[in-house]
Amino acid sequence: MKSRYTNLYIPSDFFNANFSWTEAFPLVRPFQLGHHCNFHVLHKDVESVSPSPAVLDPPDADHLYSAKETFVHPTRLIHFLVGQKGKNETMAIGGPWSPSLDGVNPEEDPKVLIKTAIRTTQALTGIDLSACTQWYRFAEVRYLRPEEMHKGRLVQARVETTVIFLPDVWSCTPTRIEWGTMQTSYKKQLQKKLAAVSKDENSQALKSTLIYFLLGYRSFLVEEDEGGEIQGKLDPTHFSELDPKVMKIIDLRKELESRTLSSKGLKSQLIARLTKAMKTEQEKEEAQEAMEVTEQAAQSEEVKKNLEVEEKSEDKKKEEEEKKKKEEREKASLERKYVLPDNPAILVHPNSVAKSGKFDCTVTSLSVLLDYRPEDNKEHSFEVSLFAELFNEMLMRDYGFEIYKSLVKAPEKKEEEKKDKDKDKKTEDKNSKKEKDDEKKNEGEKKEEIKEEEEEAEDDDEKAKKDKDKKKEKKKYTTVEPALLMAFTYFDQNHTGYMLDKDVEEIIHTIGLQLSRAQVRKLVQKVVSRDAVSYRKLTDKPLPGQGDTKEEPVKEVKEFDIETLAQDLLKKTSESKEESCQKMTAEIKQLKQKLLVQEKVTNNSESTSKKYLSALMESKEHLTAMLASVTEALGDKGDNDEVEIKKETDIKSNGAS
Secondary structure, X not given: OOOOOOOOOOOOOEEEEEOOHHHHOOOOOOOOOOOOOOEEEOOOOOOOOOOXXXXXXXXXXXXXXXXXXXXXXXXXXXXXXXXXXXXXXXXXXXEEEOHHHHOOXXXXXXXXXXXXXXXXXXXXHOOOHHHOOOEEEEEEEEEEEOXXXXXXXXXXXXXXXXEEEEEOHHHHOOOHHHHHHHHHHHHHHHHHHHHHHHHHHHHHHHHHHHHHHHHHHHHXXXXXXXXXXXXXXOOOOOHHHXXXXXXXXXXXXXXXXXXXXXXOOOHHHHHHHHHHHHHHHHHHHHHHHHHHXXXXXXXXXXXXXXXXXXXXXXXXXXXXXXXXXXXXXHHHHHHHHOOOOXXXXXXXXXXXXXXXXXXXXXXXXXXXXXXXXXXXXXHHHHHHHHHHHHHHHHHHHHHHHHHHHHHHHOOOOOHHHHHHHHHHHHHHHHHHHHHHHHHHHHOOOHHHHHXXXXXXXXXXXXXXXXXXXXXXXXXXXXXXXXXXXXXXXXXXXXXXXXXXXXXXXXXXXXXXXXOOHHHHHHHHOOOOOXXXXXOHHHHEEEOOOOOOOOOOOOOOOOOOOHHHHHHHHHHHHHHHHHHHHHHHHHHHHHHHHHHHHHHHHHHHHHHHHHHHHHXXXXXXXXXXXXXXXXXXXXXXXXXXXXXXHHHHHHHHHHHHO
16 A cells, blocks of 8 residues: 555554445446536534434444545536545544444445444534435445553454445435525524624613713703703892992992892981892802802812713723624624525535534545645545545546547558658658759859749748648637547646657556557557647547648647536536436326326226115115015915925825724
8 A cells, every 4th residue: 555655644553445446336337427516515603404313423333334435526627525624634524333323234234334324424514315326335444453442441452444435415416496495594594693693782782872861861950950050140230349338329229129129218228238238148159159169179070970981981882883893793704604505505514513623524626635645644534545546546547448448449540651651752752852952062053053042932932821821721620529538638637639659558558458568559559640649639520611631630729628628528418417307307297197197087986886886785785675575475385385285194194094
């Protein structure tokens, strides 16, 4: 194994492997890449609409046998759904065998490990593989485990076997109607989660509005009190501006009336009243000043408290804004997590608890799986890398056999050999002519040289014009053999359009057809020109309506894209599938109509049979009554005959005596 795969890490307990893909996919029935299937890996937070009842690690889990599988889908290139532990550790999806849940004797009964694969896959990814009809046993890996303690009990030394399956997972793809119902159910689940988030928002918003309302109401009451005090103030002039002894009687009376005092009496009485009122006002003002000082101190304390409350409210506003932003981000992340593709796909729900919460699923290409390193020193990554190598070898064998079939069908090249001989003769004649021309030049015929140069220049101009015309008249080609083109391009990674004859010979030798070197070389030489095989001549043909020329095929697209070829293959297979589906639907409709007609006939026959049965029962009753009457009549006659016979015997006896 180490000499075969130099960069592959091999675990210390590994000792044997059985590659059973050669039996599952023989050359006569190779693996088909025409089945279209998509995987959509959802986030761990997204709950499945239909939760799986499968148990990943039952109490009687036995690692003596483990069933694991990988799922392939060739939409553009070959991709696999694999498990992932951490960031870079790939693992096959599956788990240990359980005798109570899966059955007994996995060696004899192949269904036992298939049940194990279905159970563990459903527990890890939520995919129900019970609809799969084909389970290809791809490889078996065996480990020699030493004696160890597992979950508090001693486990003896034994051999553990891991079986890698390749099921037809494309049969689990939901239909359009099922996909529509799944999309609506996941949208409802998303709306519920968004509503729960918005409820938290509303409760926090209500709390903040209540705080703002109380603060505003408090400020309103303070303003109202201040307005009442202003309205309660009167118009009398200040006592410091008045001098009652100098004032006139009219002014004295006005001031007294403004102070709600009586303005009647003599001037001396008016002065005495006003001076008394002024003294009381002075005393009140002094008391008010003292009160104002205390009130100002109290107000300053209230202002400080209000400022602190406002600062707290501002901090709360900032916190609420941050919370709102976080909630918006949460909503956006939820919406992203619940986005489903337009076309039907198999939904993957990675188990959030498995592998201590580090388990996840990814869809990776075959080239990424083959790009492993010796640092990947985990047992589960070894199994995935080994599977990738085996799958690559299987494809190389199948594509190599496709190339071999095309070489067998290719005609023998006889005309080209004759052309090569003619070319050799022409080259010899040209060489002899050149020698003669050199002799003539040595003689010094300068005039002839000048003429020849002029003629050569004219010939070059004519050749350049012809080349331009040829470039304009290049033929357009179409790919007739897409499967063969896919086979060649799988080996021609740089897409050069040709392969060396030695490389083609090595590819055919690796198929295992037990051919000699001479046989393989003879096959390859059918299509070789200048030590190379230009495979576009085998796969492409000119479009109809063009002249037959012997130029090399030229594609409209300069660089060949393997993705477009895969898409063409998928289109053809999908078209054939659609035609077969249409035929099947028509046949099913005809069968339904026939069954309806048959059902009507059976219903009619049942009703008629019931009528006949009722008539038969009536006739039976009538016949039984008739039989009873006949038997009674016969019984009476018999009694009469016996009486007559006795009488005759008595008479005879009397006569004899």
